[in-house]
Amino acid sequence: xxxxxxxxxxxxxxxxxxxxxxxxxxxxxxxxxxxxxxxxxxxxxxxxxxxx
Amino acid sequence: xxxxxxxxxxxxxxxxxxxxxxxxxxxxxxxxxxxxxxxxxxxxxxxxxxxxxxxxxxxxxxxxxxxxxxxxxxxxxxxxxxxxxxxxxxxxxxxxxxxxxxxxxxxxxxxxxxxxxxxxxxxxxxxxxxxxxxxxxxxxxxxxxxxxxxxxxxxxxxxxxxxxxxxxxxxxxxxxxxxxxxxxxxxxxxxxxxxxxxxxxxxxxxxxxxxxxxxxxxxxxxxxxxxx
Numbered sequence: 001x002x003x004x005x006x007x008x009x010x011x012x013x014x015x016x017x018x019x020x021x022x023x024x025x026x027x028x029x030x031x032x033x034x035x036x037x038x039x040x041x042x043x044x045x046x047x048x049x050x051x052x
Numbered sequence: 053x054x055x056x057x058x059x060x061x062x063x064x065x066x067x068x069x070x071x072x073x074x075x076x077x078x079x080x081x082x083x084x085x086x087x088x089x090x091x092x093x094x095x096x097x098x099x100x101x102x103x104x105x106x107x108x109x110x111x112x113x114x115x116x117x118x119x120x121x122x123x124x125x126x127x128x129x130x131x132x133x134x135x136x137x138x139x140x141x142x143x144x145x146x147x148x149x150x151x152x153x154x155x156x157x158x159x160x161x162x163x164x165x166x167x168x169x170x171x172x173x174x175x176x177x178x179x180x181x182x183x184x185x186x187x188x189x190x191x192x193x194x195x196x197x198x199x200x201x202x203x204x205x206x207x208x209x210x211x212x213x214x215x216x217x218x219x220x221x222x223x224x225x226x227x228x229x230x231x232x233x234x235x236x237x238x239x240x241x242x243x244x245x246x247x248x249x250x251x252x253x254x255x256x257x258x259x260x261x262x263x264x265x266x267x268x269x270x271x272x273x274x275x276x277x278x279x280x
Contacts, residue, residue, distance in 0.1 A: 016212025031227025
């Protein structure tokens with residue numbers, strides 16, 4: 001997995017282009033994972049609350 | 053400070069409303085929301101293969117976003133109490149309880165905003181500042197009716213860093229927006245979403261989710277004129 005994008009300029013030198021867009025789905029996944037974990041956590045918290 | 057409206061709700065219930073967000077704050081919030089969604093779509097859809105003339109949409113929306121943030125900053129400093137967003141170190145003991153939304157577990161009672169609401173605000177502020185500064189710099193690389201492009205304004209190395217920062221902060225906006233929408237539609241948080249539409253929460257919601265000693269209400273004047 002690449003974190004950064006590079007290209008070559010007119011003189012053949014490597015130039016930094018920006019973030020790698022392959023990372024997009026990792027960021028989406030991170031958001032989704034947080035939401036999923038929070039949903040599970042809240043379900044457990046509410047179950048515990050129900051037993052109290 | 054916020055007010056308890058002296059009028060009763062239109063639905064005829066006897067429950068009093070607590071003003072949480074003024075009309076100005078709500079309009080500003082929804083303008084920021086619309087511009088963030090437009091910015092994310094206009095930047096990432098072309099990357100995902102949906103091609104359209106995104107550049108003009110993106111920078112014009114970026115300017116609207118920047119203006120909204122500048123307005124929000126000035127308005128918050130002049131007409132709102134910035135201390136409602138201040139985080140004390142002791143509050144970090146409440147990270148888990150704050151995530152669970154359990155008032156009874158908190159060691160530091162919440163004022164107008166809970167710890168995680170404040171953390172979210174500050175994190176998104178940081179990413180917002182990064183995309184605004186780098187976005188304005190990147191406008192030197194495009195032509196418009198108002199200015200001519202100057203790609204040599206910065207060296208190639210510095211441009212690379214500008215693009216990395218803009219890209220990274222933009223990518224961070226994606227999960228941040230997902231989380232924001234998720235919390236906005238969670239059943240126990242829906243009253244906060246309603247307050248961002250209608251401006252108020254009920255007195256019961258106020259007392260069950262906030263400490264009246266920390267989020268102190270002013271019983272009298274006009275909500276639009278009060279410091280929030």
